[in-house]
Amino acid sequence: MAKMKRKEAGRRPSRPAKAARRTKGAAKAKVAARAARRAAPARPARPVRRAQAARPTRPAGAAEALRRAAAATEPAGETAPGKMVEIYVMGKRYEVPEGLTIQKALEYAGMKLLRGCGCRGGFCGACGTVFRKEGDYKLRVALACQTVVEQGMHLAQIPFYPAHKKNYNVDELPPTLEAIVQNYPETMKCLQCNTCRKVCPQDIEVMQYMAAAMRGDVAKAADLSFDCIMCGLCASRCPGETVQYHVGLLCRRLYSRHIAPRAKHLERRLKELAAGKFDKEMAELVRIDLAELKKRYDSRDIEPEDADEPEEDSSGEVND
Amino acid sequence: MEIGYFPGCTLKTKATGLDDSVKDTARVLGHELIEIPDWTCCGATFSLAADNVMALAAPVRILANARKVGDKVVTVCAGCYNVLKRANYAVRHDEEKLKKITDFIEAEYVGDVTVLHYLEFLKNEVGFDAIAKLVKRNLGELKVVPYYGCQMLRPHKELMFDDPEAPMMMDELLRAIGCNVLEFPHKVECCGAFLTVCTDPSARAGSAAGSGAAEAGSEAGVEDVARGAVSECSFTILDAAVRRGADMVVLTCPLCQFNLDSAQEEIQKQRSNFKKIPIVYFTQLLALALGLDGSKYALDAKHHYVDPSEVLKAKVTA
Numbered sequence: 293m294a295k296m297k298r299k300e301a302g303r304r305p306s307r308p309a310k311a312a313r314r315t316k317g318a319a320k321a322k323v324a325a326r327a328a329r330r331a332a333p334a335r336p337a338r339p340v341r342r343a344q345a346a347r348p349t350r351p352a353g354a355a356e357a358l359r360r361a362a363a364a365t366e367p368a369g370e371t372a373p374g375k376m377v378e379i380y381v382m383g384k385r386y387e388v389p390e391g392l393t394i395q396k397a398l399e400y401a402g403m404k405l406l407r408g409c410g411c412r413g414g415f416c417g418a419c420g421t422v423f424r425k426e427g428d429y430k431l432r433v434a435l436a437c438q439t440v441v442e443q444g445m446h447l448a449q450i451p452f453y454p455a456h457k458k459n460y461n462v463d464e465l466p467p468t469l470e471a472i473v474q475n476y477p478e479t480m481k482c483l484q485c486n487t488c489r490k491v492c493p494q495d496i497e498v499m500q501y502m503a504a505a506m507r508g509d510v511a512k513a514a515d516l517s518f519d520c521i522m523c524g525l526c527a528s529r530c531p532g533e534t535v536q537y538h539v540g541l542l543c544r545r546l547y548s549r550h551i552a553p554r555a556k557h558l559e560r561r562l563k564e565l566a567a568g569k570f571d572k573e574m575a576e577l578v579r580i581d582l583a584e585l586k587k588r589y590d591s592r593d594i595e596p597e598d599a600d601e602p603e604e605d606s607s608g609e610v611n612d
Numbered sequence: 613m614e615i616g617y618f619p620g621c622t623l624k625t626k627a628t629g630l631d632d633s634v635k636d637t638a639r640v641l642g643h644e645l646i647e648i649p650d651w652t653c654c655g656a657t658f659s660l661a662a663d664n665v666m667a668l669a670a671p672v673r674i675l676a677n678a679r680k681v682g683d684k685v686v687t688v689c690a691g692c693y694n695v696l697k698r699a700n701y702a703v704r705h706d707e708e709k710l711k712k713i714t715d716f717i718e719a720e721y722v723g724d725v726t727v728l729h730y731l732e733f734l735k736n737e738v739g740f741d742a743i744a745k746l747v748k749r750n751l752g753e754l755k756v757v758p759y760y761g762c763q764m765l766r767p768h769k770e771l772m773f774d775d776p777e778a779p780m781m782m783d784e785l786l787r788a789i790g791c792n793v794l795e796f797p798h799k800v801e802c803c804g805a806f807l808t809v810c811t812d813p814s815a816r817a818g819s820a821a822g823s824g825a826a827e828a829g830s831e832a833g834v835e836d837v838a839r840g841a842v843s844e845c846s847f848t849i850l851d852a853a854v855r856r857g858a859d860m861v862v863l864t865c866p867l868c869q870f871n872l873d874s875a876q877e878e879i880q881k882q883r884s885n886f887k888k889i890p891i892v893y894f895t896q897l898l899a900l901a902l903g904l905d906g907s908k909y910a911l912d913a914k915h916h917y918v919d920p921s922e923v924l925k926a927k928v929t930a
Contacts, residue, residue, distance in 0.1 A: 469625060484652045484670035486717060503652035507621035531666070 377443040394421055394436035394447060408451025414438040417521030420450045420493065433491045433525050453524035455535040460542070467546040469508030476539050479505060481532035488526035488536050494519045498526050498536050505539050513540060514547035615733075616681035616725075617645035618674060620692035621653050627689070627866040629910025633895035634688050634730055636909075640746065640902045641738050645686060648678045654695040657806070665712055671699035672713045676721035688730040688895065690763035690865030694771065697727040701770040729764055729773060730895065731781050731864065740788040747789050748903030753927040757796035757858040758782040758894070759849065761803055761868040776800070782894055786862060789901035798852045803871040804842030811835060839878065846875035853889055859923050860890045862897060869893065873917045890920030900928055 375390040379397060388397040395409060410416035419436035426444030436449065458475045465471040472479055479502065488498035501516035517540030526536040564570075577585065615638075623631035638645045651674055659667035674696065678685035687693050703710040704723035714721050728736075734743060760779045768776040777800060786793045812834040850872060853861050863869055873891040880886045896909045906924065913919035 482653075483655070483666055484673070485666060486669070486673070497650075499652065500650060506653050507624045509624065 377441055377445075379441050379444075380446045382448055383446075388441060390441070392441055394423075394434065394439050394441055394445075395419055397441045398436070398449075408436070408449045412437045415521060417523035418451060420453075420523035420525045421447060422450055422491075422525070423447045431491075433493045435493050435521075435523070450523075450525060450528060453528045455524055455527040455538060456533075457535070457538050458542075462542075462545045462549045465546060467510040467550040469506075471546060472505050472508070472510075472539060472542060475542060476535060478532065478534050479539055482506060482530075482534050483532050485531060487529050487531065491525045491529045493523060493525065494521060496520055498540075501540055501543070502534065502536055505543055510543045510546045511551055513543035514551075517541075517544060613642065614644045614646050614682070615737075616648045616678045616685040618648055618651055618654070618678065618685050618687040618692060618696065620687060620689040621656075622689055622691075622866040626870065627893075629896055629915055630688060630866065630893045633893065633899040633904075633909045636904055637895055637898045637902055638686075638730075638733075640904065641734075641743065643733075643738070646681055648674065648681050648685060650677055654692045654699075656691055656695065658695045658698045665709060665716075668699050668702060668709070668713050669717050671696050672703055672710075672721055673717045673719055675700055675723075675725045675727075676714075676717070676719040678725050679721060683724060684726045684728055684733075686728050686730055686733050688864060690729075690761060691867060693727065693729045694763040698767075698770050700725065700727055729864070731785060732773070734785060735781060740784055743785070743898075743902075744788040744790075747901045748930075749901055750929045751790045751897065751901055751927070752792060753929070754897075754924075755792045755794055755857055755859045756786055756862045756897070757794050757853045757856060757860075758786055758799055759796070759853075759861050759863040759868065759872070760799050761863065761865045762800070762805065763865055763867075765800060782862065782864070785894060786897065789898055791862075791897065794856050794858055796853065796856065796858075798849045801849050802845055803849060803868045804845035804875070805867060805871070807838040808842045808867070808871050808874075810838035839875075842871050843875045843878045843882075846872050847879050847883070847886070850876065850879070850889055851886070854887050858889065859927060860892055860920060862892055862894050864894055876918055888918045890916060890918045890923060892920050900924070 376387045377390050379386055379388055381398065381401060381403075386397070386401040388400045392400060395405065395412065398405060408419050410418035414435055414437060417435070421434050421436045421439070423432050423434060424430065424446045425432070425442065426446070456476065456478065460475055465475075482499075482502050484499055484503065486499045488502070489496075489500075492498050496519055497516050501513045504510075504512035504516060517537075520537055520540050522537050522541065524537055527534065527538075530536065580588075617635070619631050619634075623634075635645050652670055654674060655667055655670050661667075675685070685696070687696060700723060703713060703721070710721070710723060734740065760774075760782065764773050765771065765776040765779060773779070774781045779799065783793050850861070861872060863872070869891050876886070876888045880888065892911065896911055899909050900906050900911075906928075910916075911924060912921050
């Protein structure tokens, strides 16, 4: 399993074309426009998260994400000192400063987050939260690290959902409907009620990618589910007991293993690694003491200019 | 003219020859079939529980999406036609149900889309006479029996497709494109339908949890009984067709196609004198008649258990 994950991570550049396009310079304006469009006052935290989530794997996105994640953990509420809001955490009332994220508010209220808290940057999907606003029947969902508390919010954390999950060897599965149905037969119980779409904190067209999966369109399911952060809220509300997020992950794995064109620069790099290109540096890292290692980590260059990526690879054309 | 088209899942997987031949023949006849936006599975079967509103969510959403393209939607899969048309009937005749569903799916729909089978579309929007004038190949040597099955005919009150006991629409089209159409009393018999996918649910739950071979054994038992029933149903239809001297059975339903086609191996094992007969879609013959490239529409051994290519090669002439 661990081996497979590593292989998977190595192939991430060969992702669906749409996602690859998003990372290109030319698409930046589009990303910004999307973020601006989503900057509705009712959902103040969304634009920040969407901007990151739109480009989750490229180094540029990662650097940006780290900056924003750091910003998200800064103490908030300084803009309106003293103003407090009432929230209800699993039914119990707390007063917390206005402007905190749900996650910070929980900590302000004295809770220590052992589970249901991961990256604090809107990536990991650990802090799925169901909430309701005072006087409104509608159940809403959010990532606790990305959503600001509001007066009268009723909150329940869903840090984990015990959804059906299969172990499989993606190398041995064909990218077909059969592979999906063999591993997740409950997929065919989908009634297309669209409840999953309504609870997705990433605004993913969950029902649409399930529809694609149900007709064996692995590439489309992989593409549509690309922004999934595996929070599991879709499965938590599914009347058909399907496990959308695991089906989406299976499709993305099948896509990247069997359908996506191989990233040539990755193959070159793997050959270089095997030939010992970084052996000297690696040996040094193993040799130095912990304090020095921490120092180097803190001062590292996240996007080194001399990343040694060939021209055609950084343009993304190889992957399209 | 552009018109909304609902292909359905099977036409994108097992029945691509049906999908391609529908779109291409429509184009030759001057119509562009536009796939309606964001279509999903229709549900495949229409729920017989009168209060099962949830099962109507998918087909009504599909109809609401079809409305964005126009006031008509064409489909050719008999299963999809059955589900969409009955769902439409259900919400047209029950305002409360319509309101409940549109509230749930958060979409506007007032029942104002007409669901058309491609046969109805060809008859009413194009005209069989007009099609006859465009025929480019001679299919006169080809002796065919049209087979309608159940899903596009019944219940007649809701579908209003054709006479449910003696339908003639496909007969008329096949005649218009020059086929030698034989009278076929078995045209509305059941092919075995969904028995072909019957499995023992307890065995499947067991195998899903990763347990052993005991359940797998009982699953095979149930499947054998179900497949045996499909073989029997299919044999009645196929044997009648062969005895009439037909070269092939022509139909419109992918499930009937699968059952009638795939059962023949098993039938032949049990009845050594049984003669196999190819099963094709009416749109595939229409494509041939209109002069389209026959190699494009899955009329080969790869897509059939009983290969139709040889008899077509021998009997369809320029």
